[in-house]
Amino acid sequence: xxxxxxxxxxxCSLYIVSGSVVRAQQTPDTILYNGKIITMDNHEVNENIGxxxxxxxxxDGHIVTVGSTSQIKALGGPKTTMIDLKGRTVSPGFGATxxxxxxxxxxxxxxxxxxxxxxxxxERFISAPPDQILNQFMxxxxxxxxKAKPGQWIRISILYGDDYQWGPGVESLxxxxxxKQLLDTLAPNNPVxxxxxxxxxxxxxxxxxxxxxxxxNERVKFDYDPGKEVSAxxxxxxxxxxxxxxxxxxxxQELREIYRQGLSWMGGYGVTLTxxxxxxPGAVEAYRTLDQNKQMAIRLAYSxxxxxxxxxxxxxxFPQIMTTMLGQGSDHLWLVGLWPSENGANCTTLPGTSxxxxxxEGECHFLPGGQQETALYYMVKAGGRLAGIHTGAxxxxxxxxxxxxxxxxxxxxxxxxxxxxRHAYDHLAMSPRPDQVPKLKNLGMIVGGWNxxxxxxxxxxxxxxxxxxxxxxxxxxxxxxxxxVRETVEIDRPIGYTNLTYMNVLATGIIxxxxxxxxxxxxxxxxxxxxxxxxxxxxxxxALREDQLGSLEPGKLADLVVFDHDYLTVPVDDIGxxxxxxxxxxxxxxxxxxxxxxxxxxxxxxAQVELGGHAAQW
Numbered sequence: 001x002x003x004x005x006x007x008x009x010x011x012c013s014l015y016i017v018s019g020s021v022v023r024a025q026q027t028p029d030t031i032l033y034n035g036k037i038i039t040m041d042n043h044e045v046n047e048n049i050g051x052x053x054x055x056x057x058x059x060d061g062h063i064v065t066v067g068s069t070s071q072i073k074a075l076g077g078p079k080t081t082m083i084d085l086k087g088r089t090v091s092p093g094f095g096a097t098x099x100x101x102x103x104x105x106x107x108x109x110x111x112x113x114x115x116x117x118x119x120x121x122x123e124r125f126i127s128a129p130p131d132q133i134l135n136q137f138m139x140x141x142x143x144x145x146x147k148a149k150p151g152q153w154i155r156i157s158i159l160y161g162d163d164y165q166w167g168p169g170v171e172s173l174x175x176x177x178x179x180k181q182l183l184d185t186l187a188p189n190n191p192v193x194x195x196x197x198x199x200x201x202x203x204x205x206x207x208x209x210x211x212x213x214x215x216x217n218e219r220v221k222f223d224y225d226p227g228k229e230v231s232a233x234x235x236x237x238x239x240x241x242x243x244x245x246x247x248x249x250x251x252x253q254e255l256r257e258i259y260r261q262g263l264s265w266m267g268g269y270g271v272t273l274t275x276x277x278x279x280x281p282g283a284v285e286a287y288r289t290l291d292q293n294k295q296m297a298i299r300l301a302y303s304x305x306x307x308x309x310x311x312x313x314x315x316x317x318f319p320q321i322m323t324t325m326l327g328q329g330s331d332h333l334w335l336v337g338l339w340p341s342e343n344g345a346n347c348t349t350l351p352g353t354s355x356x357x358x359x360x361e362g363e364c365h366f367l368p369g370g371q372q373e374t375a376l377y378y379m380v381k382a383g384g385r386l387a388g389i390h391t392g393a394x395x396x397x398x399x400x401x402x403x404x405x406x407x408x409x410x411x412x413x414x415x416x417x418x419x420x421x422r423h424a425y426d427h428l429a430m431s432p433r434p435d436q437v438p439k440l441k442n443l444g445m446i447v448g449g450w451n452x453x454x455x456x457x458x459x460x461x462x463x464x465x466x467x468x469x470x471x472x473x474x475x476x477x478x479x480x481x482x483x484x485v486r487e488t489v490e491i492d493r494p495i496g497y498t499n500l501t502y503m504n505v506l507a508t509g510i511i512x513x514x515x516x517x518x519x520x521x522x523x524x525x526x527x528x529x530x531x532x533x534x535x536x537x538x539x540x541x542x543a544l545r546e547d548q549l550g551s552l553e554p555g556k557l558a559d560l561v562v563f564d565h566d567y568l569t570v571p572v573d574d575i576g577x578x579x580x581x582x583x584x585x586x587x588x589x590x591x592x593x594x595x596x597x598x599x600x601x602x603x604x605x606x607a608q609v610e611l612g613g614h615a616a617q618w
Contacts, residue, residue, distance in 0.1 A: 095539020
């Protein structure tokens, strides 16, 4: 009997010890308490933002539990970092569905000046009103040529201003007063690339020689086209923007550091997930190395494309091998979609206000029997997912929907299998039409949403060219929401050198106010709750990681932001003024402004703070 009692005591003692070990192992690393935490645990297409709690606990980068302050604080141990939010509002981290960090980081002077020295190549920035640019450009070029060694690259960026206000004026100079011939005259012995504050790029003759050396037998695809030398699209623009910096101008070590700082910079806006296109070997290699070295501050769900070669997709082997790679990667970098063809065109079913308007549209890109249609058809038929693509107006969306339906049917897919793909398209510059929304819903498609297009003048131009009906189709969020289709949020502008933030992007989508003060198509405005869901949980669905991201639920990765004021209660007109005070990715603080750092007894951190951005003063 004594032996049995001894065994029982031993078993109980072991159980108690084991239980203590388990509890110790579950002691949170970090607890945030006394806050207003929006969990976003409702995933549906509605205005319900889910449960709001006071506190949450984090262990090993994941959320352990959420609840009241008293409940969660009781879980803390001696090594738990306790953060008193003092009533501040917290939300899941933001998703930037279409952002181009691999392109736009190179026009952020805070980053580039930190990374690139004159020993690497000559890098200069001009930020001035259009009437002063030519004079400044001549001085900067003269200084750059004097400084440069023979054969060394000179790269000059002409920015659009702190409020992105000088874009039209800058663009009107490029290709006219400032052109390729002028670049050749000023720098006969140096390759020169001239970049505008967005996408326009010009390269001189010496620069083209370097491009041809780099691309060898493929150079014919990228020969300079004088007719498109200042275009953001076509041979003369897209190639130089998308590929030149990443594969010819920058060395890998500088490119990696620019991208590392750029991801951290985006984290300062509250962005914890960006979904965008990668295309060049240079960009893919840089991000892959950062990921392997655990140096990615935020997550990148990328689409892959090689638009100069849509013919590759007609080879059955190529789309089959590419589709097997979908979803592969890590928690910070994974392949989320394929983009096998050219951008969608601005072709619409609307008549336009003049014949000249229709002439400017040009042909749709996904025409039956064309190379673009063939590429998309074979990719979808092979089981691929369309995502990350630039699109234009409603006529090309008709074509894209038709191709997806036909290719999926020919592949023998069931309706549920088609919806499971979650094909996606971005921008919504003049789409979808109301009758297209049910088709998107039936196919399980997800859309982006380029809010800044409204603010910077796109809606005003559509009003001029197509009238009120056209404006109703410009990022028509209310129609999309009412149709039950998931919509996300795009930035798609290099806001790093401006006063703009992600909160301006959200506010524009809610209010639909242009820079001119006019509210365009007020019938398409949506609530702040719908916009926040679009920026968080729906962005996670776009990235195919809603089981890990997009909401603050137990078991998910701890990606979150802390605001300076309550997003849910500030006047709507003040949403754009909100500041992100702290950003956390996987339980690690990647952005923390000085004032909050002092309050919490921590060190401020993040590229926006460390490189002297606006957040360094907060």
